[in-house]
Amino acid sequence: xxxxxxxxxxxxxxxxxxxxxxxxxxxxxxxxxxxxxxxxxxxxxxxxxxxxxxxxxxxxxxxxxxxxxxxxxxxxxxxx
Numbered sequence: 001x002x003x004x005x006x007x008x009x010x011x012x013x014x015x016x017x018x019x020x021x022x023x024x025x026x027x028x029x030x031x032x033x034x035x036x037x038x039x040x041x042x043x044x045x046x047x048x049x050x051x052x053x054x055x056x057x058x059x060x061x062x063x064x065x066x067x068x069x070x071x072x073x074x075x076x077x078x079x080x
Contacts, residue, residue, distance in 0.1 A: 010062060017059045024052050 035044040 014059060014062055017055050017062075021052065021055050021059075024048055024055075 031044070032041070035041045
């Protein structure tokens, strides 16, 4: 059964991606306050959106979706 470790790794990676997506969609007031103080709120949101897009694409690839970009990916700012 050599496929078992790969399968576990595959599921662990999907779980990790899902947890990271949840974290990115969680409101972190301390970080948002720091970004506002430093004047980089827009840049923070841009980076968060890039990370969400990357993780959704990676998740789609792991799940065998042909064209993960064609999914309707909500904007990160929709979760603020």
